[in-house]
Amino acid sequence: MTDDLAPAARGRVERLLSLARTRDRYADYDVPAAEARLRARLSARARRTAPAVFVAWSPAWTEPAPGAAGTLGDPPAPGGRAAPDADRAWWDLTDMSLAVLRAPDAPRDLDRFIRDRCAGRTGARVFACLLHLADHGDGARFWWQFAAGAGDGTAEYCLFLDHSCRGEYHDAAFWCGELVRHGFVPDRVWGDRAAATAARRLPEPPVVHFSEHHDPDLGAIPLPEPPLVQDLRALAAAAP
Template sequence: MRPHEAHGFREDHAAPRSLAEFLARAGVRERYPHYDLGAAEARLLRATPHAPVPGHRARRRSAHGWSDPARDCPLDAERARRDLKAVCLAAVCAPKAEAQLAAFVTGGHADLPGAVVFGCLLYLAGLREGAGFWWQFAAGSGSARTSSAAYCLFLDHSRRGEHHDARFWARELGRRGYRPGGRRDPREVRLCAQAAVLRYVDQLDDPDLGPVPLPRPGLTAVLAAFRPPAPVSVRVAAPRLSTGPLRHPALTAAARGSVVQAGTGEALAQARRALAVVRVLERHPLGVRPAQLQRESGLGAAALRPLLAMLCEEGYAQRPGAQVYARGPALDRLAAPGGRGLADQLQRTLSPARDRAGAAVHL
């Protein structure tokens, strides 16, 4: 046998196939193009039964559907992520949150309840590592006032799949007799609210602790951006409805190119900076380096760094390699063929608003 025949080649073999032909044959076809994977996951999370533990009495479910560390351990990562966002929203929207955060900012970063609120703000802004630092600082005191920080750590480790550490905090919560309760808020967080938090956070490089986020004065002003909108009363008798669509004043001003009111303009500017970064990522499907991102977006390194961290955490960007950023899976879902990705995303957002308002919601 000739050497070239030993490797599966013959002289009379046809011309080699092109790489495009091999890739076309290797592609995976979508067998269920209309299947709503997000809705299926939500159904599974709601309907998954918890196996009873031998020798333990059955525990009643937590109020408002919270995950119970005494029962739900190990906890599903997606459920932990949703619960953790709801816990953080409840902490920053609490009536005492502003006073606690102010005491933390002005009191030398020693106020424990304020550290919990600050950690929750960091988590909502996309600074996950910094949030865990301040939760550990508060929960390590062993005080009953900081049980919510221990609960955040239980959820955070479950979200990461670190079940050994999650069990540690579950045992600590059981020792304190803590059970989650209160209203559970499943709404999403606005991108401009996340960017507003980053304006009031400094990163301190400690030689022993590493990067530690510290608050700037004025951080309490961003709490209002996370509070739910005030309920709108509807008059049934003889309503006078506008023929045009309802729009936020900031969006109207942006469309007209006019000046917006104080407070709204800065939030809109932060959202525009994030949009500028996303547009650069769209133009470079194979990835782009931070230096080129700065040139094309017009942002400095100090403004670009927290925006990239936030966009990566929310799935709008990703890092395929060292010092390389590309568009994330969230953008691919929004740009699905036929607009199905965007339609599904809007439906999942509008459905909770419809249920909460008790009325039809249209966009």
């Protein structure tokens, strides 16, 4: 690169190049944790191409508590809380989303959410679960975060599972801590999982009518459209 320069200039350039250094080599970077996150994301992509048959992975919901059954210790989450296995977290999240959408008040909550211009944590949670089942993961996460910020425990649980199935263990540990702090127990809110989600089938991902608002800071935000309420009623009617 310096061959075409005058000798004096070439010398200065070579001295400057010799002083170049990488400022941060990330000596504390957790390579096993990064590999686990990549494996979880690849697994999630493979699941999206599988037939849309949703069955309960376990007879019980994953408990957001230290030492819960079915958790993995590698990689560990901060504070000693291990995140659930990515596959189990995905099944839990899918079954929880179905349970939310098939609740008797779900269409009413979603309709109110739309009419109130996206205000209300319960409607936000319902919309997020619809987005999850339709494979709009980023939009689902946005509205779960909205609902969780307003104090919705089920949305916090969905975020705990969402981060776990993506291999984002530090974020999963944060929501696990929030759930434990608030005393959230899935069985108390949604009942026994074995009875609620014994065999759930959808012929294909649901159609979700929504528009997108592009925020300069937050990016694309999905917004529900009125036909979505009828979509939800049709989904509930498809229950086995």
